[in-house]
Amino acid sequence: MLGKGLKFFGTACLMGLLLAAVPALADDVIKIAVPSPYTGSAAGFGENVKAGVTLKVEEINAAGGIGGKKVEAVYLDEQCEPREAATVSTKIANDKAIVGIVGHLCSSAHLAALPTYVREGIAAISPTATSVTITDKNKDAKGNVWSFRNVYRDDFQGKFLAQYVDKVMGLKKIAVFYENNDYGIGLKDAFVKEAKTLGLTIVGEEAYMKGAQDFNPQLTKMKGGAPEALFIAGYYPEGALIVDQAKKIGLDVPKFGADGFDNADYIKLAGDAADGLYLTAPFLAETAGPDAKKFIETFKARFGRDVDWMSANAYDATGMLADAIAKVGADRAKIRDYLAGINTADKGYKGITGVNYFDQNGDCLKPAYVKTVKGNAFVPAPKQMD
Amino acid sequence: MLEQQLVNGLTLGLIYALIAVGYTMVYGVIELINFAHGEVYMFGAFLCMTFLTVFGAPLIVAVLLSMACCALMGVLLDVVAYRPLRNAPRLAALITAIGMSIFLQNLAMIIWGSRPLPFVKEALPAFFKVTALSFGDVNISWMQMTIYIVAISLMILLNVIITKTRTGTAMRALAQNRVCASLMGINVNRVIAFTFALGSGLGAMAGIMVSMFYNTMYPTMGYNAGVKAFAAAVLGGIGSVPGAMFGGVVLGIAETLGAGYVSSPYRDGVAYAIMILVIILRPSGLLGRAVTEKA
Numbered sequence: 001m002l003g004k005g006l007k008f009f010g011t012a013c014l015m016g017l018l019l020a021a022v023p024a025l026a027d028d029v030i031k032i033a034v035p036s037p038y039t040g041s042a043a044g045f046g047e048n049v050k051a052g053v054t055l056k057v058e059e060i061n062a063a064g065g066i067g068g069k070k071v072e073a074v075y076l077d078e079q080c081e082p083r084e085a086a087t088v089s090t091k092i093a094n095d096k097a098i099v100g101i102v103g104h105l106c107s108s109a110h111l112a113a114l115p116t117y118v119r120e121g122i123a124a125i126s127p128t129a130t131s132v133t134i135t136d137k138n139k140d141a142k143g144n145v146w147s148f149r150n151v152y153r154d155d156f157q158g159k160f161l162a163q164y165v166d167k168v169m170g171l172k173k174i175a176v177f178y179e180n181n182d183y184g185i186g187l188k189d190a191f192v193k194e195a196k197t198l199g200l201t202i203v204g205e206e207a208y209m210k211g212a213q214d215f216n217p218q219l220t221k222m223k224g225g226a227p228e229a230l231f232i233a234g235y236y237p238e239g240a241l242i243v244d245q246a247k248k249i250g251l252d253v254p255k256f257g258a259d260g261f262d263n264a265d266y267i268k269l270a271g272d273a274a275d276g277l278y279l280t281a282p283f284l285a286e287t288a289g290p291d292a293k294k295f296i297e298t299f300k301a302r303f304g305r306d307v308d309w310m311s312a313n314a315y316d317a318t319g320m321l322a323d324a325i326a327k328v329g330a331d332r333a334k335i336r337d338y339l340a341g342i343n344t345a346d347k348g349y350k351g352i353t354g355v356n357y358f359d360q361n362g363d364c365l366k367p368a369y370v371k372t373v374k375g376n377a378f379v380p381a382p383k384q385m386d
Numbered sequence: 387m388l389e390q391q392l393v394n395g396l397t398l399g400l401i402y403a404l405i406a407v408g409y410t411m412v413y414g415v416i417e418l419i420n421f422a423h424g425e426v427y428m429f430g431a432f433l434c435m436t437f438l439t440v441f442g443a444p445l446i447v448a449v450l451l452s453m454a455c456c457a458l459m460g461v462l463l464d465v466v467a468y469r470p471l472r473n474a475p476r477l478a479a480l481i482t483a484i485g486m487s488i489f490l491q492n493l494a495m496i497i498w499g500s501r502p503l504p505f506v507k508e509a510l511p512a513f514f515k516v517t518a519l520s521f522g523d524v525n526i527s528w529m530q531m532t533i534y535i536v537a538i539s540l541m542i543l544l545n546v547i548i549t550k551t552r553t554g555t556a557m558r559a560l561a562q563n564r565v566c567a568s569l570m571g572i573n574v575n576r577v578i579a580f581t582f583a584l585g586s587g588l589g590a591m592a593g594i595m596v597s598m599f600y601n602t603m604y605p606t607m608g609y610n611a612g613v614k615a616f617a618a619a620v621l622g623g624i625g626s627v628p629g630a631m632f633g634g635v636v637l638g639i640a641e642t643l644g645a646g647y648v649s650s651p652y653r654d655g656v657a658y659a660i661m662i663l664v665i666i667l668r669p670s671g672l673l674g675r676a677v678t679e680k681a
Contacts, residue, residue, distance in 0.1 A: 216394040
């Protein structure tokens with residue numbers, strides 16, 4: 001009995017070893033790392049990024065891969081936690097088969113992982129991390145940028161929204177809600193700073209933690225200041241609850257948010273309070289070209305839901321990385337040099353989210369579009385800002 | 387504004403109380419802090435939604451079914467994770483509890499996905515949206531009234547079960563001395579299973595009402611609620627059922643007033659600061675009796 005068990009155990013071990021050895025032996029794949037939250041409270045966003053990357057990788061492989069080699073995306077879960085991201089980043093840097101990174105999703109996680117990427121010399125393109133601080137921390141001693149992003153920064157979005165509220169909507173008294181993390185605070189600071197320059201009145205600044213469900217105390221307090229609009233610097237799961245609870249206590253004013261709101265689930269969660277939200281997004285399906293239209297259809301057929309900007313950006317970030325590998329080969333340093341060289345619109349990567357290129361800090365220069373929710377659907381805002 | 391904040395705080399507090407009684411009863415009987423209790427609460431919400439959408443059950447049926455399933459889940463939790471460790475050091479059971487909590491969270495994520503889901507709006511009666519009472523600026527919706535009525539009647543029912551029934555008497559006997567109780571012919575495992583079932587059922591009801599009230603549910607929602615309810619149980623005096631109810635309400639109101647008048651980023655801080663103060667000044671909790679540690 002024991003002998004039999006041992007034999008079985010031995011065979012199992014051998015098989016495990018063999019299975020583990022297969023990817024290591026096969027050097028006909030090119031690996032890219034996609035570190036994002038796949039479990040935990042931000043897992044929903046990680047799914048969006050994964051969907052975008054999956055579509056691009058499948059497309060590349062269906063067309064024969066890069067130089068005859070298949071592309072393999074390695075999904076590493078960091079739960080949007082800085083601590084986990086630091087661990088994952090070391091793992092990525094140590095795996096020499098990985099040549100480039102699409103990620104991280106959250107700014108906090110990206111900031112925690114960044115020192116490893118800079119030190120070890122591997123380039124990352126984040127499709128979603130918008131924190132301003134990344135700009136100051138993504139260069140090595142020689143001034144080489146290792147972290148790029150094809151999404152605009154929080155200060156740009158916050159400033160843009162303040163101007164939109166003032167110039168296009170003509171609203172003057174604003175209440176501000178923000179999530180207490182890098183994203184929310186960055187967005188709020190930029191908004192409030194610009195609002196004050198424009199002469200708007202801020203009637204209350206209230207913070208909340210990720211995963212909070214009850215906003216009645218803060219809303220009740222804000223209602224006393226009679227705001228004309230509500231600015232919510234955060235993500236859609238909490239945002240949907242805020243607008244719903246605001247409506248219930250009779251605070252039915254226009255709401256403003258940023259790209260964290262751009263998700264079809266917002267409407268499902270907020271229900272009949274969803275209407276009247278304005279938000280900035282780096283991707284507007286209605287103004288997108290034929291490639292994007294095709295992407296939107298494929299996405300819907302494959303995942304059974306509407307596309308969101310995170311998936312679109314992740315799709316393009318993967319495309320850019322694949323382009324770099326195709327041009328200069330699977331070499332970490334050369335890939336970085338190539339990406340840093342995409343610094344004008346002419347040299348830019350023409351993706352579904354428009355032309356992607358980077359400035360000397362690895363930040364992108366993309367326009368922001370304004371969308372609104374009307375009749376339970378996202379539509380382009382009647383007036384865009386130039 | 388103060389009156390409205392009190393109404394908000396009471397809603398939150400009664401929900402904490404419903405979860406907290408589950409913690410406190412289990413602690414009272416086997417001295418285990420069941421950290422997976424928050425996950426049972428989360429499953430309550432998801433199961434109710436599933437019964438409504440997949441099986442098209444009427445609301446009342448879905449709620450009762452979900453409560454029953456969660457009661458069963460509580461019993462299973464005890465049988466699988468805690469019973470084998472009944473005579474092991476308390477730390478072992480505590481670690482298993484945390485393990486179960488993580489396991490259940492991930493199980494929910496596999497079953498229902500990680501995106502937040504709305505409650506089934508069509509299943510809710512239309513009057514839930516209407517204001518029930520309004521005095522000047524203060525509004526109480528029918529949804530809030532329902533939470534008050536359901537929570538309070540369930541807690542009255544629980545008190546009746548604990549004080550008037552034979553099983554309730556057995557529970558109290560077990561809380562006093564497990565060995566003695568078993569010598570008196572009480573089936574210890576059965577009474578413990580009953581305690582888990584009772585607490586889990588109430589936790590499920592809390593989860594369902596929260597997801598109705600806020601129109602959202604997500605797999606990690608149990609963690610926060612669980613920690614808060616645990617704090618409420620400690621505040622009221624862990625092991626004491628009326629204490630857990632009282633602690634829940636105090637915590638809910640303190641948190642709401644803290645967010646409304648002190649500073650919103652510190653809302654949880656305010657709640658916990660009160661808990662710490664109570665523990666320092668009155669280690670047995672607000673309603674707990676100072677008893678000597680059992681042998």
